[in-house]
Amino acid sequence: MDTAEFDLIVIGAGPVGENVADRAVQGGLSVVIVESELVGGECSYWACMPSKVLLRAGAALRGARDAPGAGVAGAVDVAAVLRRRDEIVHDWNDAGQVEWLQGAGIELVRGHARITGEREVTVDGERVLRARHAVAVCTGSAALLPDIPGLVDAAPWTSREATAVREIPESLVILGGGVVACELATAYASFGCAVTVLARSRLLGGMEPFAGDRVATALRTAGVDVRTGVDAQRVTRSGSRVTVELGDGTRVAASEILVATGRTPRTGDVGLDAVGLEPGAWIDVDDTMRVRGSEWLYAVGDVTHRALLTHQGKYQARAAGDVIAARAQGVAVDDAPWGRHVATADHAAVPQVTFTDPEVASVGLTEAAARKAGIAVRVLDYNLSWVAGASTHSARYDGTARAIVDEDRGVLVGATFVGPDVAELLHSATIAIVGEVPLRRLWHAVPPYPTLSEVWLRWLEEYDR
């Protein structure tokens, strides 16, 4: 490296950091990115990508099993799944990602970065990098280990170990009932592992209640022991056996324990104290992803706690990279709502697909959130199994779709689809919400027959009734 000064320093080379850097380079800036682990980040190696591969075989088999005449009664070939997982994570080798950085004109520095002053970052305590314009913290989040006696000593798995697994344990107890817990319970059950889910409250909290209820029912049908409303009081490991003691005194034992109780920001050791922020806390930013009160410090992705999803972090990253370049070059900033330089959708339309069985796809507000926001809510519920596309899909299709309408504005503000193969349906709702397309106009968006998308027509009929 021939210089220690760049226009922009990005800390963390996950998808978010990569996108901030890429957009800034495209905007004419010189950019260095600092990474202490693998370039490509959590999502590529230990989260979205491998987990989807672990889930896909089971989903495809269910699809064939439920389609009359496909005549399948096979089981998941776990070894083949793990081989495909290894391919997808490139054997945890980031050479391809490093090559991409080079092609994109982004300088890579490996090591642990800490902010050590205004527009200054020090790597591994020795190498000082200076930013002419901005520093962006994109260090993401890590699994949160709750403060349960004995847990840390029980060698718990997090999503990392669960997605990087080499040998499926005979049994697995999962702490938590969120997306990670539900997805990994689904995958491991499909591998023949005896799974127990211990959740404090209903599954998939924060989503429409029927989503978690449906997933719980399906998990139970798949043989998973789902317990909600329970509290883990103590964890003990004895050799190849880990035991969880619950609040009511009952015990659950398994070969391994997976902790999926939430995320914590990876901001404990990036030098936040040097700029008056609290180490280990989420970082508060405005809609251009700039830290409030700072001229030069940005935070993007999970660390902001705006939406802990890869795609949403990348969305923020595009806005941030563009606005950093614009400000550096004195170009006009477009920060009105839905402008180029702001992540407005974080407040209105965060899509999420949970690849359970059934799949859960949601975007925008739930009924509860919409009511809390004071919106004149109209709820449209429809049984997905009633659309023609469901009956041709499978004789036992079961699903539900809910739309949340803002009656005053005559537009959609939220949607939740629960059922097999609903993932690709979601983007239609996201576009309707973000585009603020009036329901009157949506009557002219004809769903193709026979598909699951026909639920849109049913929603509109329900709305006009």
Added chain:
Amino acid sequence: MDTAEFDLIVIGAGPVGENVADRAVQGGLSVVIVESELVGGECSYWACMPSKVLLRAGAALRGARDAPGAGVAGAVDVAAVLRRRDEIVHDWNDAGQVEWLQGAGIELVRGHARITGEREVTVDGERVLRARHAVAVCTGSAALLPDIPGLVDAAPWTSREATAVREIPESLVILGGGVVACELATAYASFGCAVTVLARSRLLGGMEPFAGDRVATALRTAGVDVRTGVDAQRVTRSGSRVTVELGDGTRVAASEILVATGRTPRTGDVGLDAVGLEPGAWIDVDDTMRVRGSEWLYAVGDVTHRALLTHQGKYQARAAGDVIAARAQGVAVDDAPWGRHVATADHAAVPQVTFTDPEVASVGLTEAAARKAGIAVRVLDYNLSWVAGASTHSARYDGTARAIVDEDRGVLVGATFVGPDVAELLHSATIAIVGEVPLRRLWHAVPPYPTLSEVWLRWLEEYDR
């Protein structure tokens, strides 16, 4: 029946006629519907529904085969598929549909209807029905038998016989290369039938050229003998063998021959001559589906040749039923573009899914059509196998997505997706086109990761490059 006079007479009780009638009843009119075959129409018994069931098992098996670790190498259980087909078509019994008509308050008359004067329809030549306000012709279309010597005497199948099949023939030769030909070739090939497709030009003409090319390649991989640019000159049947002689002198023999060369309006014997229209011709209507020059005659669905698709016919039917009621009651008519009483989308956004392998989903204008319309076209092509959602879906995912942008307006005007499981992706494009959502705003519609919908992001990146 206590009266022979109704506000509205609907001729034809397929999905289109049913929807015209239903909306008119909801609008306060008295309605009679006349049907000479099964209530529910072509789509329910001999087209969309049974054909999708014939295709589903093969698609589900391919999905499992291509998902690493699903470990399936099974074959379609034809008997099980046909049993499910029988269920879906209710054994060609329309009792359920008749019940629906009754529940909707629609009077049913069985028989053959002919227009015999102004606002007058005669059933089976003896029973006269009078309409206080309107008559709607919703008789649909039938398979067109091209004028090829020997064809009619060769006992050819149309889509009706092919979807109602009881015993799969050893071999099948298909005349035509459109949607019906491609779908049924896919289904029959999955049943182990030796299929030959004889098409005058490329497959799926009228769609983006790469769609038909991909389907042709896949059909060939599945063992189908696909011949394009050929002309059938003569057909002869000899016992259980039918032989097609081509223009170049070669012959193709098979157990059965399926004609899928297009559709013809079922208007030959509905009394169009009584109102100065040409029997057997398509019927020209305005956007409210009223026959041009008439105050009281409407035509809806396939008979208009606007878009020969069930969902689009039902869309027209909603407009027509509503506007007939509005006009009958002197209520204001909303016939501005995208208004409640017009089928504007017929001109801008007709969606269609072809359930072949790969699936083809298209809406709006193709590149060629957009250029012909004088639009400042920008074409965005993206290899669907490059999105993360494709790589988790299957190790051999192959697909293409094309967006057609109107540069002057900054909106999407067309989209085509080709690949496995793209059907539900289509509605996102339909909403973007119909909603005229600016591309600038679409940047804020974040596709969930990892799904195929991420192609939207790639299109936008390509557009801004």
